[in-house]
Amino acid sequence: MTSAASSNPSLPKRCCPATPPTSCSSALPADARLPRKGPLMEVIIASTIVPFIEGGGTLIVDSLEHALRQCGHSVCTLKIPFHSDYRVMPRQMLGLRMLNVSASGQRLITIRTPSYLIRHPHKVIWFIHHHRTAYDLWDSPYREIPDDPTGHAYRDLLFSADMLAFREARAIYTNSKVVGQRLLRFNGVGSEVLYPPLMNPEAYRGGKHGDYILYVSRIVHHKRQDLAVESMLHTKTPVRLVIAGKSETQSMRDRLHSLIERHRLLDKVVLLDEWISEERKRDLIAGCAGCLYIPQDEDSYGYPTLEAFHAGKPMITASDSGGTLEIIDHGVNGFIARPEPASIAAAMDELYKDPSRAAEMGEHGRQSIDRLGIRWDRVVEKLLQ
Secondary structure, rough: OOOOOOOOOOOOOOOOOOOOOOEOOOOOOOOOOOOOOOOEEEEEEEEEEEOOOOOHHHHHHHHHHHHHHHHEEEEEEEEEEEEOOOOOHHHHHHHHHHOOOOOOEEEEOOOOOOOHEEEEEEEEEEEOOOOHHHHHOOOOOOOOOOHHHHHHHHHHHHHHHHHHHHHHHHHHEEOOHHHHHHHHHHHOOOEEEEEOOOOHHHHOOOOOOEEEEEEEEEEEHHHHHHHHHHHHHOOOOEEEEEEEEEEEEEEHHHHHHHHHOOOOOOOEEEEEOOOOOHHHHHHHHHHOOOOOOOOOOOOOOOHHHHHHOOOOOOOOEEEEOEHHHHHOEEEEEEEOOOOOOHHHHHHHHHHHHOHHHHHHHHHHHHHHHHOOOOOHHHHHHHHHH
16 A cells, blocks of 8 residues: 655654653743733643553643743643553542642643542643543443443542542633533533644645545544445545554554455555654645544544644534534535445545535635634633633
């Protein structure tokens, strides 16, 4: 299999950039490029991470740190390794609870569950999701906590710990309406939506209308790259599909390769199963006819959607993809297909055969970002007000 953009730079050999778990910086007012309202502050950002795995949960942390520094604030970022095995979670949660940073900084901003257990008198939560298998995915095949008295005890513990932290917070923001609705449904807690922008949106650029649809994401079951591959059996144009991202499991990697070979799609589907650098990703987006992002019940609109729109490319999503539906307007800045191969294929064909319409939809995507106020100066103002 070959790349759809062979002129792109080669990838680094490691799977992700080496990032220290804790990083602190002094305020750099001379380098500030974002407008700031209010005084300079010392800010702690805390979030849990899965070591050596990068994705939306780490990007939001890095981007927030970058934005705060651009506003001139002093920032200390705590990236805390956390493993989501329910059997070891209670001990890790206790460790987080014992981490008291009350004497440091004027604001603590916590992001990924359950970093908000850390104590601070001025704690603000930017909530991106629950431990979902204990909440909205409890009655789904993804649940890993057993449905027995022991499992219920673990689940009750998670609920109680979350409620403790929510009561302590001076404000709670969510990354989407979907997540805000879950908070209200399961915890009875109100929140305000605060959409996360990209770190460097100006780096994304438009390019020629290529012959491929691009799906950039971690390759994992709920992102449904397999559905994207199956859709290629139903296309009626020469459109190709490029899937770019690292497989999280060998089984998912094997499944995609098997699908492509079994359906004889080697000439229609390019699988770049590797970590994709930011520069190469931008090149791939610039050269595509449009982008595809069809996760199942996503927590937010997903960074791939913003990346496409900043590059002036339309986005195809699915009607059950959750948070993507908050920004994608069918027929205006993209297509909302049924989560079925034939429907997704029809949307791909439309973008391939009508370059002028695709360009117009991509421009509407840029306008959607402005209309929703997805800007870092607004985010910083909200979190520090």
